[in-house]
Amino acid sequence: MSRPDLNAVLRQRARGTGNMVLVLHEVAHALEALAARGEARVIDLSSLPMTAPELDRLTDWLGRGEVIAQIEAEGRSEAMETAYPGVWLVTHRDRDDMLRGRYIEITPLPEILRSQPADIAAAGRRMARALTHFSDLEEAS
Amino acid sequence: MSLLDFARGPALEWAAVVFMVGMLWRIGGLTLMLRNKVLSKDRTPEPWKGGLRTMFTRFSPAPVFRRKVAFQYIAGWVWHLGFVLVVFFFQLHIQFFKGIVGFGWPALPNGMIVAMGAVSLAVLITLLIRRMLNPVLRMISSFDDYASTVITALPFATGLMAFAHIGLAYETMLALHFLSVALLLVWFPFSKLFHVFTVLPSRYALGVKFWRKGVKV
Amino acid sequence: MIRRQQPLSERLEARGISRRSFLKFCTTTASLLALSPALAPRIAEALESPRRPSVIWLSFQECTGCSESILRAGAPSIESLIFEAISLDYHETLQAAAGHQAEAAREQAMAENAGGYILVVDGSVPLGNAGFSTVAGQSNLDTLKAAAAGAAAIICMGTCSAFGGIPYANPNPTGAVPVSEIITDKPIVNVPGCPPIPAVMTSVIAHYITFGTLPELDHLGRPKVFYGQNIHDRCYRRPFYERGQFAETFDDEGAKAGWCLYKLGCKGPTTYNACAVLKWNDGTSFPIEAGHGCLGCSEPNFWDGGSFYKPLSQGTEIGGKTLIAAGVAGIAGGVAAGVANRAKQKTLRAPKPEAKKEDKA
Numbered sequence: 001m002s003r004p005d006l007n008a009v010l011r012q013r014a015r016g017t018g019n020m021v022l023v024l025h026e027v028a029h030a031l032e033a034l035a036a037r038g039e040a041r042v043i044d045l046s047s048l049p050m051t052a053p054e055l056d057r058l059t060d061w062l063g064r065g066e067v068i069a070q071i072e073a074e075g076r077s078e079a080m081e082t083a084y085p086g087v088w089l090v091t092h093r094d095r096d097d098m099l100r101g102r103y104i105e106i107t108p109l110p111e112i113l114r115s116q117p118a119d120i121a122a123a124g125r126r127m128a129r130a131l132t133h134f135s136d137l138e139e140a141s
Numbered sequence: 142m143s144l145l146d147f148a149r150g151p152a153l154e155w156a157a158v159v160f161m162v163g164m165l166w167r168i169g170g171l172t173l174m175l176r177n178k179v180l181s182k183d184r185t186p187e188p189w190k191g192g193l194r195t196m197f198t199r200f201s202p203a204p205v206f207r208r209k210v211a212f213q214y215i216a217g218w219v220w221h222l223g224f225v226l227v228v229f230f231f232q233l234h235i236q237f238f239k240g241i242v243g244f245g246w247p248a249l250p251n252g253m254i255v256a257m258g259a260v261s262l263a264v265l266i267t268l269l270i271r272r273m274l275n276p277v278l279r280m281i282s283s284f285d286d287y288a289s290t291v292i293t294a295l296p297f298a299t300g301l302m303a304f305a306h307i308g309l310a311y312e313t314m315l316a317l318h319f320l321s322v323a324l325l326l327v328w329f330p331f332s333k334l335f336h337v338f339t340v341l342p343s344r345y346a347l348g349v350k351f352w353r354k355g356v357k358v
Numbered sequence: 359m360i361r362r363q364q365p366l367s368e369r370l371e372a373r374g375i376s377r378r379s380f381l382k383f384c385t386t387t388a389s390l391l392a393l394s395p396a397l398a399p400r401i402a403e404a405l406e407s408p409r410r411p412s413v414i415w416l417s418f419q420e421c422t423g424c425s426e427s428i429l430r431a432g433a434p435s436i437e438s439l440i441f442e443a444i445s446l447d448y449h450e451t452l453q454a455a456a457g458h459q460a461e462a463a464r465e466q467a468m469a470e471n472a473g474g475y476i477l478v479v480d481g482s483v484p485l486g487n488a489g490f491s492t493v494a495g496q497s498n499l500d501t502l503k504a505a506a507a508g509a510a511a512i513i514c515m516g517t518c519s520a521f522g523g524i525p526y527a528n529p530n531p532t533g534a535v536p537v538s539e540i541i542t543d544k545p546i547v548n549v550p551g552c553p554p555i556p557a558v559m560t561s562v563i564a565h566y567i568t569f570g571t572l573p574e575l576d577h578l579g580r581p582k583v584f585y586g587q588n589i590h591d592r593c594y595r596r597p598f599y600e601r602g603q604f605a606e607t608f609d610d611e612g613a614k615a616g617w618c619l620y621k622l623g624c625k626g627p628t629t630y631n632a633c634a635v636l637k638w639n640d641g642t643s644f645p646i647e648a649g650h651g652c653l654g655c656s657e658p659n660f661w662d663g664g665s666f667y668k669p670l671s672q673g674t675e676i677g678g679k680t681l682i683a684a685g686v687a688g689i690a691g692g693v694a695a696g697v698a699n700r701a702k703q704k705t706l707r708a709p710k711p712e713a714k715k716e717d718k719a
Binding site: 142143165175251306312319 | 668
């Protein structure tokens with residue numbers, strides 16, 4: 001007996017909540033504020049009830065832009081600029097690939113993409129150490 | 142112990158014990174009582190046939206009364222049928238009986254059960270209101286009549302609300318459903334609800350009585 | 359064991375976890391707590407602050423499953439790291455110190471942070487003979503009372519400390535009680551589950567460290583954001599329930615097709631927890647997905663709520679034997695009453711002596 005495709009069944013029955021257009025208006029206002037005053041904003045998509053088809057329609061509507069970044073930080077994350085520069089779709093997954101968060105970030109650059117000062121400082125120290133070993137190897141050969 | 146644990150556990154158990162003791166006590170007691178002696182000759186042979194006949198003819202009203210009592214009869218049929226089908230052919234109720242007797246049986250679809258339950262409840266409430274508003278019915282109604290209707294309606298109401306997850310939290314509605322059934326079980330043997338066991342025997346006795354006198358009822 | 363000195367950033371670096379990952383954790387924690395994403399930086403700031411509250415973890419009558427759940431010694435997660443980094447000043451299983459030094463460290467932490475430390479408790483407290491559970495010669499009851507006195511808040515980790523759990527189950531030989539029955543003058547948050555989901559624990563602590571308050575609680579003291587929905591309402595097998603497709607045994611076709619487990623005793627409809635959404639082992643699965651009905655482990659008295667395999671629609675104590683016995687009693691009573699009534703009827707029907715005399719006369 002095969003497992004019935006629940007997702008297909010649920011998708012068929014899905015009716016929108018009507019929240020998609022509300023979210024898009026929020027994004028539009030935030031984008032205006034970003035352009036005018038440089039104010040960044042994050043919208044948590046899990047905080048609003050939306051059906052899966054609605055979420056798909058929302059992301060399709062925003063489209064794809066020029067940048068897709070894959071991040072490996074305790075699990076896969078993705079930051080994708082939509083067809084509207086300044087509007088990013090950020091998805092966080094954990095080490096077992098379970099979805100942990102979905103956000104629309106209205107910003108020049110999502111925080112997750114930025115190299116963090118603490119990490120930069122640690123990297124500096126690490127590179128310094130690695131280079132001392134490098135010089136040792138060079139001298140040996 | 143939470144309300145649900147109490148309702149599913151001791152409350153239901155004791156209610157069922159009271160039900161069994163009460164019903165069997167009353168049946169046993171009534172069966173053993175003396176009947177009146179027949180003092181005249183039978184006009185028609187084999188009066189027991191008349192008894193059997195009357196048990197079933199009384200399920201519909203006599204033609205001469207039909208127009209007046211049709212509503213009562215139809216309403217009664219609808220909700221009694223609904224009651225039997227909902228109690229004995231709903232998936233989850235069959236599970237309940239399986240826990241007691243060890244076996245189950247096929248069930249009717251949930252949609253049908255919910256529809257029948259809702260209709261039965263509506264009919265019960267209508268009959269209750271009619272009983273309260275109609276002057277004749279009001280005059281002849283006792284506490285037993287009102288209480289029996291309400292106590293029978295409560296399991297329908299709580300069951301539908303629990304199933305639909307409306308009203309209070311599910312675990313509370315389920316507990317109330319169990320408690321309303323416990324109340325029904327306790328009330329059953331000592332009220333007019335006992336007619337479940339007396340209605341057919343009493344019709345039989347009436348039928349025999351009239352047949353002896355040569356009257357077909 | 360005073361760990362407050364080591365900044366969180368150093369700990370992260372030592373474990374090879376980037377600050378980027380840490381920020382991701384703070385963002386998703388804000389989501390979990392149903393807070394605005396704008397609060398994520400505030401959470402990060404609070405968790406990194408050198409002035410973090412001290413946490414004292416007391417273990418009473420417990421199986422250590424709750425510690426195992428949060429700390430996942432087999433595969434430490436960022437949650438366990440955060441947890442350790444909040445300056446865990448006393449934890450019997452984790453700490454390096456032992457014996458009197460460990461107790462001395464605890465007392466020092468309590469004294470230094472009087473009124474401000476978080477007390478985490480797992481395990482129930484026995485009120486019967488104190489000898490059932492003592493640590494360092496002191497009964498659990500006395501330890502709890504002393505520790506609670508200076509605590510800012512108490513987090514009851516796991517069903518044992520929240521509701522009594524397995525020691526509380528019938529016949530409760532140790533006289534076990536939940537923490538809330540002993541401490542009544544401090545804010546208590548219950549994080550029940552057997553064990554609880556790790557993310558729930560860290561989120562509650564993160565909330566407290568960031569805002570200094572406990573999240574909104576339900577009538578049983580559980581954070582509403584995690585315990586506000588029942589399993590049934592979020593279960594992926596719910597459509598099967600609605601369509602009336604149930605597994606009848608654990609190995610029939612229905613079970614293999616992943617049908618609803620109601621008939622096999624699933625307590626999902628009456629259990630409030632986040633298992634169906636957050637799942638276990640970093641979102642791998644949860645009991646129902648693994649093919650076993652929910653036990654109701656985040657509810658009080660789940661051990662005594664009737665069999666784990668009896669569906670909710672069955673009575674827990676009603677049984678054929680009791681009813682047969684009741685039936686026999688009923689018949690006996692009925693027969694006795696019937697016989698008595700017959701005798702009475704015969705007496706009433708017997709011709710009266712005075713009437714006979716009158717006839718004669």
